[in-house]
Amino acid sequence: MDNETRFSLISRVGEEIVTEDDLKQLLLDKKNPVAYDGFEPSGNLHIAQGILRAININKMTEAGCRFKMLVADWHGWANNKMGGDLDRIQTVGKYQIEVWKACGMNLDSVQFIWASEAAQDDSYWKTVMQIARNSTVKRIVRCSQIMGRSENEALQASQILYPCMQAADIFYLKCDICQLGMDQRKVNMLAREVGPKLGFWKPVIVSHHMLMGLGEPPKGGADAVERSIAMKMSKSRPDTAIFMTDKEEDIKRKINKAYCPEGISSDNPILEYCRYIIFERLQKLKIERPKKWGGDLEFESYGELE
Structure with a gap:
């Protein structure tokens, strides 16, 4: 597959690419660049997290990428998922991997890595600390939307640590491409900003589209990214989301009520x-x-x- 075709295939995944020139150069330099996504085990998956995720990763691997999926169990723990019970979070992580297998994700070029394994490595925490030392608290709080939180919420100290961990994941996993949703854009941009200061690189950002929920979209003048986050399918609005475990009658009911x-x-x-x-x-x-x-x-x- 020539580089123009590879770029075109990845562009079908990326609603936004930062930057297209960086991606083109990366494809010239590397036949098999490393792309990554991290997922926080937090309960049942909906079709955006299950089917669409498998579709996008298959496009990335078809374009020659080796894909690393980070099972972000410690991140979910920091974000108080599953009541802050790490054992339950890890059980959910195993379930989600099985869902992706059932969705037809091409696992030949996909590696699953657990954050709890990275947490045993001193070099990982050294990178977390380097990112924290080179970021202001205000800058980190602005990244809180990556956790599904608002800047105005009262965050726990563990949630302040979370963006530093996520930015460190990119360099610890030696990733060339951050292939996450538009809602993760702020921390990916943080990684591009601090990476060269720390002797790392600027990762390419390929932000995929976030599938809408079934309800009527919000009205108002929010910027495009904020609006797409407000519209996205979410477990917190279960009647506007189609879950991988929904029965046929539940899906029909939700579709019939859809906007x-x-x-x-x-x-x-x-x-x-x-x-x-x-x-x-x-x-x-x-x-x-x-x-x-x-x-x-x-x-x-x-x-x-x-």
């Missing part, structure tokens, strides 16, 4: 699922309708559907 205004394609969750999931896996979409409403419809691409 899907006629004739509007922007910010339309049903069309998003068609674009990012259905047409990534299927060559054709058939919509069955009674003859009195015009009969069945078939679409062979998202563009045709839109």
